[in-house]
Every structure is written in structure tokens, then in C-alpha cells.
Amino acid sequence: MSDIFTIALLQNTLRTATPIILAGLGVLMTDHVGIMNIGMDGMMLTGAFFAVVGSFYLGSWLGGIAAALLAGVLLGLFFGVFVIKLGSDEFIIGVALNIFAGGLTVYLLRTIFGVKGAFSDPAIVPLPRFVWPWLEGIPVIGPLLSGNTLLVYVSWALVLVCWLVIYRTPLGFWLRAAGEHPLSLRSAGISPERMKYLASLLCGVFAGLAGAHLSLGYLTMFTENMSAARGFIAVACVIFGAGSPPRVFLAALLFGFIDALGLRLQSANVNSNLTAMAPYLVTVVMMAVLVVRTEARKKRQIQTR
Amino acid sequence: MMRLLRSLLPGRRKLGFAYLFSLAISVALALLLGALMMRLTGYSPVEGYAALVKGAFGTRRALGNTLAKAVTLSMTGLAMAVAAQAGIFNVGGEGQLFLGGMAAAIVGSQLTGWPAAVAVPLAFVAAITAGGLYALLPGVLKVRLKVNEVITTIMLNSVAIYLCAYLANGPLRTADKGIAAGTNAIDPAYVFPRLIPLSNLTASAVYAAVLALLCWYVMKRSTIGYEMKLTGQNPRFARYMGMKTDRLILWSMAASGALCGIVGLFEVYGLHRRFIPSLSNEFYFDGMLVAMIMRYDPVGIVLMSVFFAMLKIGGTAMELGVGISSELILIVQSIIIFFMAAQSGLARIVRERRGRRAARRRIEGKNVPQGEATS
Numbered sequence: 217m218s219d220i221f222t223i224a225l226l227q228n229t230l231r232t233a234t235p236i237i238l239a240g241l242g243v244l245m246t247d248h249v250g251i252m253n254i255g256m257d258g259m260m261l262t263g264a265f266f267a268v269v270g271s272f273y274l275g276s277w278l279g280g281i282a283a284a285l286l287a288g289v290l291l292g293l294f295f296g297v298f299v300i301k302l303g304s305d306e307f308i309i310g311v312a313l314n315i316f317a318g319g320l321t322v323y324l325l326r327t328i329f330g331v332k333g334a335f336s337d338p339a340i341v342p343l344p345r346f347v348w349p350w351l352e353g354i355p356v357i358g359p360l361l362s363g364n365t366l367l368v369y370v371s372w373a374l375v376l377v378c379w380l381v382i383y384r385t386p387l388g389f390w391l392r393a394a395g396e397h398p399l400s401l402r403s404a405g406i407s408p409e410r411m412k413y414l415a416s417l418l419c420g421v422f423a424g425l426a427g428a429h430l431s432l433g434y435l436t437m438f439t440e441n442m443s444a445a446r447g448f449i450a451v452a453c454v455i456f457g458a459g460s461p462p463r464v465f466l467a468a469l470l471f472g473f474i475d476a477l478g479l480r481l482q483s484a485n486v487n488s489n490l491t492a493m494a495p496y497l498v499t500v501v502m503m504a505v506l507v508v509r510t511e512a513r514k515k516r517q518i519q520t521r
Numbered sequence: 522m523m524r525l526l527r528s529l530l531p532g533r534r535k536l537g538f539a540y541l542f543s544l545a546i547s548v549a550l551a552l553l554l555g556a557l558m559m560r561l562t563g564y565s566p567v568e569g570y571a572a573l574v575k576g577a578f579g580t581r582r583a584l585g586n587t588l589a590k591a592v593t594l595s596m597t598g599l600a601m602a603v604a605a606q607a608g609i610f611n612v613g614g615e616g617q618l619f620l621g622g623m624a625a626a627i628v629g630s631q632l633t634g635w636p637a638a639v640a641v642p643l644a645f646v647a648a649i650t651a652g653g654l655y656a657l658l659p660g661v662l663k664v665r666l667k668v669n670e671v672i673t674t675i676m677l678n679s680v681a682i683y684l685c686a687y688l689a690n691g692p693l694r695t696a697d698k699g700i701a702a703g704t705n706a707i708d709p710a711y712v713f714p715r716l717i718p719l720s721n722l723t724a725s726a727v728y729a730a731v732l733a734l735l736c737w738y739v740m741k742r743s744t745i746g747y748e749m750k751l752t753g754q755n756p757r758f759a760r761y762m763g764m765k766t767d768r769l770i771l772w773s774m775a776a777s778g779a780l781c782g783i784v785g786l787f788e789v790y791g792l793h794r795r796f797i798p799s800l801s802n803e804f805y806f807d808g809m810l811v812a813m814i815m816r817y818d819p820v821g822i823v824l825m826s827v828f829f830a831m832l833k834i835g836g837t838a839m840e841l842g843v844g845i846s847s848e849l850i851l852i853v854q855s856i857i858i859f860f861m862a863a864q865s866g867l868a869r870i871v872r873e874r875r876g877r878r879a880a881r882r883r884i885e886g887k888n889v890p891q892g893e894a895t896s
Contacts, residue, residue: 254671298859302866307610307671308813312858315810319851326846327562448675455669489687496679500662503673507666 223359225473225480230360230368231434233472235260235426237371239450240457240464241378242422247454248382249408249415250395251299254310256423257447258317259291263427265321268340268438269328277341277366277432284428285421291317292420293413300412314447322440336437343367343432367429372465374422379461391415426450445496452499456506471495536818543868544814547860548828555853559845569845576838577831583838585720589791590830592722592729593784595823597808599736600780602817604656606740607773608753609663613674614781614805616681617652621782623685624651626789626796627693629707637710644711644786652782653775655681660774664767686798695795703797713791723791732780737819739776749773781805807833810854814861829854 239256246253253259263284270283295313298304322332329335343365351362382388393401394411401408430446431438449471457464478491556566577587597614604611611617624647632640659677662668688704695705713723740746751759752766759766788800811829815821836850 252671298862298866301870302863303869304862304866308858309862311612311806311809311813312855312862315806315851316855316859319848319855322848323558323846323852326848332846445675445679448672452672452676455672487687487691489683489690493680493683493687496676496683499676500659500673500680503668504662504666507668511666 228476238426255313258314259423288420288424296416573835577835585717585722589721594826604777617781621648621652622785625786630705656778725787
């Protein structure tokens, strides 16, 4: 047992939770304006691919992030135009976007790098890793805070920023109003459409960051379909978190933990297929539990009234 | 009564002439964009598309493979449509397919030496039960607890695929050392005969034809299909009309899962003769795309499946012959959806703008003489 519950487990938790946190924040943005972004998985995947392209050709991790952000923003805008301007079904566009991203990344992988399956090369510059020796002396917290890659810290900061912006600024108020009462927002002189576009673009930005962390964070490679339904887990996290960034953060940490635990158990000779199943199974169970609990709370409120 | 019901339904979901026209334009534009991508990545589009068509229909064997792919696509597409008709999105067909295939493989490999006329129907029952029950799970969560079915079905896909991989590598693994991973082979007597030698087209096409007819009848001609449609479009109204909407949703979900389970059986009994962990390569998602493009119309799905099957089978030939990655086909297919969505969106915007202009003209036309009269 002591082999499994180690500091490395917690470190892996942070590592695997980070793309889900970033993607979750993106989904959260569109969720607040009333759009469910099923296409997050594909956006992340595209971000991951272009992060590798940028890092490989520009020779710097900043180039990688820039390319991932550009791809994310373009896809966010694309998604926004269809769902907001053209009034298409967000579910259909999301599914089509995922298929498009799956096809595009593999096609480009094949035509740009001439490989199938996975691409890794020493010329891909990974994200910088911050090691602070003075911190590492502190037990438990030290090794967790030190030695992570850039986007891990960025994701923590962004959780705070998102919470502040959404709940403490006029802009966040407008964003939420665009989803809940678009007509009142319009009568207040602010265009709900513009807020929705803003949310879609921000969603793309977060998707790009999530993708960059996937391919440049710890692995420094791109593999086909490497997002592995993490975009959907992010959507589930937003549902658990009821739109609140800190709660989405906690939900993502939980999934990171389950994922990391699975990896540890694998080295303890538990079948890898069974451990790989865990995060998905937990999502389903958690969603059911969450809904039952909120329903029960609603019922209690009605009874006490 | 029926006329009243019909008048309340929005009639825009039909596959009218206008819709088919816009579909034709979308397909043409998507193929053009595909050609552009070939050009940009240094290939000749003419050569690419020629290889594609030849690869799909050039030989008897290729034709058989294309038709076999069309069978899979239309079955998975119909599965999506059956659920969507009642207003529930079954994105979990992939997992239901795996479980159905696994259940059928277990029956076929355990019950050896039985007459095929007994064992094969039993395998069907197993596949239908496995797929149907697995689809019922998110259905119950949706109906009873209002849990979003899109997320749960996607999650359950991964659960089923990993579970089957575990079974095929672990407890149910074949003793045959020559097989990388998979269950024991089914009794050779149960294997579906091939309709075109050397191709993938097997007797499953006959079963599929019967099932497609059944789907069409239930969806388009039966009372229950009509009630499903009403439930999908306006559940509140359907409930007020006395329909058991929850039960309709559950049944349509179970039927959808059962169809996917049968596709799994087809793969096992027609092609692989055992369950293998790579039984399906996202077949359900391809079928979903077809169903969405054809607005869940059963006849349309079957026809479109042949076209998509041509792209898929021809795409592989294109990759082997000309070197263009077959994923280009996925891009072309998803672009068709984007074009369809764009066209219907643009048409709506133009309609609204025209309506607004007409209304303004009417108001102005009326106001001017009135203003003159009062002055």
C-alpha cells in the first residue's frame, strides 16, 4: 500500500489534472453563456498538434504555445460563428468538430512529418520546468509545488482569475447574463452575441493551452487522438462544478488522482485495461450521484417552505 | 385528431427537394475543398479521386467491401436515428457494439457443435441483450435522474472498450498462441457465408436489409414511431396527449443499443470469427455522421451510407495507391456537415431579414396615408 500512496502519486495527479483544469475552464466559459461545448476534445487535440508544430519549427516552447493558441482561437471563432451567428445545433457542430480535428491532425501528421501514429523529435522544445531547491526541503508541499512545468502554475492562476472575472467583475456579470437572461442584457445595452463570441474565443484559448500541456508538458510528442476523451471529462467536471472555477478545479484534481492512481496500480500488477477504465466509470457514477443529491436538496427546500 | 397533431409539428425536418439540393452542393464543395487540400500538400486531386473511385468500385472484391462498409454504416446510422427520433442522443454506440460483439463471441465459442440454426439466433439474442441493456443504462439515468446522456454515453464507450480489452486479454483469452489478443474462435459452422468471394460482404447484409426495413417501418409507418417522433420534438405536448414518453425514450434507446450490438455480432460472425480488441474503429461515429447529415431519415441514411462507404473504402485505396492519407476523408465528411449547417443558417438569416424588411415596408406603407389624413 505504501508503494502506491506516495508523493509521486500526488505529483502525477497534478500533472494529469492540468489539461483537464485548463479544458474545464474553457468549457466553463461557454457554459456560462449557455453553450455546451462538446467540441472541446477536438479543440484540445488540434491545440496539442499545433503546439508540437510550433515548437518544432520555431525552436522554442513559446512558439509552440503561440501556435496552439492560434489554432484554439481559430477553432473557437469557427465554433462561435456556427452556433451563435448561424444558429446551428451546438451538439452537431461539436461532434463534427471532433471528427474534423481527429482527421485533420492525423492527415497533417502524415503529410508534414511523414509519420503515422506518433511524432517525437529532439527538436521539439518542451515547456520549461521550474525547480526551486529551497522549496523542496518542505515535506509533501515542497515536491508538489516545485518541479512542475509552466502551464501547471498558469492553470492554478487562471482558476483564480476566472473566478474573479466571472463573479467579481461587470464583464463576468454580462457573461452570465448572456446565458441566463439574454434579453435583459440586451435591454441594458450590451449585446449577448458579443458576450457569446467572447466566451467561444476564450474557450479556444483555454483549449489551446490544454493541448499545449498535453503535447509539450511532460511527453514532448504528439500521438494520434492523444486527448483521449479528456475534453469530455472536462465537460463533466464543469457539470459537477456547477460553473464555479474552484469547484471545477477540485473535480479535475479528483480525475487526475484517479488517473494517477490507475497508473500506480498498473505498476503494482493490476490489469492496465481495468485501471484505464476507472476515470470514465467514476464520471458516470459521479454524474448520477450529483444529480440525485441536487434533486434531493431541491425537494427538501420545497418541503421546508 | 391526427391532423391536429400533425399541424402542431414543425414540418422542417423532412428531406425535401430543397434539402437534397443543398446537400448536393455541400458534398460538391466538400469534395472541392478536399481536392484543394490534396493540391496544397502536393498531390494531384484528379489522380487521388480517380484512385478513390476505382478503389471503391473497381473490382468485384472492392465493390463487396464497399457494400459491406455501407451495411455497417447504415446499421450504426439507423441506431443513432432510432434514438434521436425520441429525442435522446446515443453517442455510446461504440461501447454497445463492443459488448454485443463480445456477447455474441462468447455464445459462439462456448456453444460449439450446436446446429447453426439454434446457435446463431442465440448469439443474436446475446448481442441484442448486451447492447440493449448497456444503452438502457444511460437511458434510465436520463429519464429518471435527468443526467445528460451525451456525457454518460461517451464515458460508457471507454468503459466498455476497456472492459472488453480486459476480457479478451485476460479471463477469456484464447489459448491459441498465434493470436495477439482475442477470445476463442466461434464454431466454423456458425460463420456467415461470404456473398462475394474474398470480400467483406457476408450474409450479414441480408440480416441488415431486414433490420433496415424494420427500422423504416417502425420509424415512418407505425404508431409507436409517430409517438417517438412527437416525444422527441415536443415531450411536454406528448405527455399531455397521454403518451408514456419515458417508456418511449427507454425503448428507443434499447433498440438503438440492440442495433449496435448486432453490428458487433456481424463483425465477429462475418469477419473476425472471434472477438478481438480492435473489433471496431469508431464505426459508430461514422454512422452517426451519416445519420446527422440525413436528418435521421432511414431511407436517406441507407443511401448516404453507400456514398460514405465509397469514400471510406476508396480512401484506403487512395492511401495505398497515391499516398494521400485516408484521414482526408474524415475531413471531407465533417466539412459536409459544416456546409449543411452554414447553408441552413444563412437561409434562416436571409429569411428573417427579408421578413423584417417586408414588415417595415408594410408599416411604412400604412403610416404614410394615415399621417396625411390627420394633418
